[in-house]
Amino acid sequence: MIKGLLLDFYGTVVEDDDATMLAIAERVAAGSPARPAATDVLADWEREYAAVAAGTPFRNLRDCAVRSLATVMAAHGCPGDPAEYGAGQFSGQVLPLRPGTRDFLSRVTVPICVVSDADHAVLSAAIAHHGLRFDAVVCSERVGAYKPHAAMFGHGLAALGLDAADVMHVGDSLRADVAGANAAGIRSVWVNRHGRPAADGAAATHVVADLSELAAHL
CATH class of the missing domain: 1.10.150 (DNA polymerase; domain 1)
Structure with missing residues (x-):
């Protein structure tokens, strides 16, 4: 679970x-x-x-x-x-939410930790702009490493107080998110934004087009 x-x-x-x-x-x-x-x-x-x-x-x-x-x-x-x-x-531009994001976040009942390579100020501004709330936020600028480095995933687990077997990591990069999570012993979900061949995401536990498809796997 x-x-x-x-x-x-x-x-x-x-x-x-x-x-x-x-x-x-x-x-x-x-x-x-x-x-x-x-x-x-x-x-x-x-x-x-x-x-x-x-x-x-x-x-x-x-x-x-x-x-x-x-x-x-x-x-x-x-x-x-x-x-x-x-x-x-x-430049300070705030990018729009991806399809299904707000609906998905409203339905999730487990704690969420954002694990992002973005700089702290940029990430914080984007989260605030969209009025989003997360249980924890881990960014590379504070950790001193970028995904797929194990430290990023370790900080995320520590922030939630959970073990690798208890969580899934969700991201759109096969190298940074899927490979990084897999190496840390964490189940991975690949957000396949561009409709790439299914074989590309073979290493991921699940493949979805956007967050709205993820609820079925929780």
């Missing part, structure tokens, strides 16, 4: 900033002499972003974004200030 939930936030509770990141990549592509495809720039940025986040010392998400974007802009010969190019990602 499930006694608690660990819940990713961006891409799971609210929409992710995919459109904002693509717009930044399009601007970099337009400023590059080689005129690469924006999707290629975005893929380069995502890889570099992950590399910076996995490195030492720990850096908050904003710093990771700017440092990784600087590397990608240089690689593509795009001049300009990476902090200015990437400002839209941290």
